[in-house]
Amino acid sequence: MRLLVTGGAGFIGTNFVHQTVREHPDVKVTVLDALTYAGDQASLAPVADRISFVQGDVADADLVDRLVADCDVVVHFAAESHNDNSLANPWPFVQTNVVGTFTLLEAVRRHGTRYHHISTDEVYGDLELDDPAKFTPQRPYNPSSPYSATKASSDLLVRAWVRSFGVQATISNCSNNYGPYQHVEKFIPRQITNMVDGVRPKLYGTGQNVRDWIHVEDHNAAVWAIIDRGRIGETYLIGADGEQSNKDVVELILELMGEPRDAYDLVSDRPGHDLRYAIDSTKLRDELGWQPRFPGFRDGLAATIEWYRQNAAWWRPQKDATEAKYAQLGR
Ligand code: NAD
Ligand code: TDX
Numbered sequence: 001m002r003l004l005v006t007g008g009a010g011f012i013g014t015n016f017v018h019q020t021v022r023e024h025p026d027v028k029v030t031v032l033d034a035l036t037y038a039g040d041q042a043s044l045a046p047v048a049d050r051i052s053f054v055q056g057d058v059a060d061a062d063l064v065d066r067l068v069a070d071c072d073v074v075v076h077f078a079a080e081s082h083n084d085n086s087l088a089n090p091w092p093f094v095q096t097n098v099v100g101t102f103t104l105l106e107a108v109r110r111h112g113t114r115y116h117h118i119s120t121d122e123v124y125g126d127l128e129l130d131d132p133a134k135f136t137p138q139r140p141y142n143p144s145s146p147y148s149a150t151k152a153s154s155d156l157l158v159r160a161w162v163r164s165f166g167v168q169a170t171i172s173n174c175s176n177n178y179g180p181y182q183h184v185e186k187f188i189p190r191q192i193t194n195m196v197d198g199v200r201p202k203l204y205g206t207g208q209n210v211r212d213w214i215h216v217e218d219h220n221a222a223v224w225a226i227i228d229r230g231r232i233g234e235t236y237l238i239g240a241d242g243e244q245s246n247k248d249v250v251e252l253i254l255e256l257m258g259e260p261r262d263a264y265d266l267v268s269d270r271p272g273h274d275l276r277y278a279i280d281s282t283k284l285r286d287e288l289g290w291q292p293r294f295p296g297f298r299d300g301l302a303a304t305i306e307w308y309r310q311n312a313a314w315w316r317p318q319k320d321a322t323e324a325k326y327a328q329l330g331r
Pocket of ligand 2: 081082083084119120121122175176177185186187188190202203204207209210211246270
């Protein structure tokens with residue numbers, strides 16, 4: 001199989017490429033990545049001799065057409081992915097997430113190529129803290145932020161291209177990922193690397209917001225299950241029953257890093273901040289036999305802390321610019 005992985009130099013894409021090289025050695029991987037502030041070719045250094053790397057934009061129609069013509073399956077991870085950035089400047093989100101997805105869909109339509117679309121649980125909006133419901137594939141879309149609105153738009157394009165043009169596509173909507181190679185702008189790496197630098201963790205608002213955490217390896221194993229066995233036209237929700245309040249996560253990071261559990265600061269809230277996400281992954285489990293294989297959140301978080309401690313050379317170059325952006329937002 002010749003596989004085109006967009007966004008393969010970002011957090012989840014990098015882990016996907018590493019997992020693919022390890023567990024699917026017959027697959028020929030080509031990465032297409034624009035190397036924005038969020039992409040880092042150094043993340044692919046351990047597998048550099050096993051893959052091809054192309055620096056370029058998913059909205060570049062000629063380049064995308066050439067690459068799609070030369071592959072059997074496209075997995076589309078590339079996106080602008082950070083909610084806070086989308087509030088400060090939404091345009092790159094529309095361009096990459098909507099126009100970029102459109103560009104790929106037109107190419108896979110022309111070439112009859114299998115396409116898997118990576119998306120997020122945020123397309124469904126949020127849940128009350130005490131709501132017994134979780135997100136299911138039947139739930140109507142109700143995105144809150146420019147980021148989630150552009151991801152929802154891209155999902156709807158995929159659905160329309162399946163129905164109107166017979167494109168051979170599947171979609172997955174996953175909950176919050178954690179693990180190695182995640183950019184230090186995101187919640188968990190930001191707090192770990194702040195603490196390495198002697199800075200107290202920062203919780204938005206009161207810290208009551210809930211996210212449904214899944215290890216990135218489990219997300220990517222689910223993506224492979226869908227590539228291998230998913231039904232064309234279907235949407236699969238990916239989650240590992242990992243609901244935690246932000247406050248609980250910060251307290252656990254503090255404990256695992258040997259600090260008092262209350263040594264954090266509350267900072268101003270994110271505008272429009274979604275309260276709670278929770279995924280019902282029954283369809284993925286029942287239909288495709290997927291199960292999370294990564295040990296519990298505590299062990300996964302401890303391993304992630306250790307990875308950031310050991311890999312300061314990887315995250316250090318991004319840290320100051322990231323914190324300067326947050327300082328401007330007062331967060
Ligand atoms: P990331 O920001 O770490 O990586 C994004 C990658 O895409 C980077 O390497 C960047 O250089 C590349 N990119 C950006 N614009 C591009 C363009 N125009 N052309 C080519 N490449 C471009 O993001 P991530 O956290 O790895 O997320 C990957 C995908 O998974 C996204 O589609 C995101 O919506 C989705 N997702 C993320 C999470 C999460 O918790 N991080 C959860 C569910 C779904
Ligand atoms: O310093 C912080 N303090 C804080 O309390 C940061 C950076 C975040 N937060 C809160 C906001 C959220 O409630 O932590 C939670 C997680 O924040 P993010 O890491 O920014 O993730 P989130 O907004 O939940 O979106 C993530 O999950 C879904 C990814 O960034 C998206 O790409 C994915 O689609």
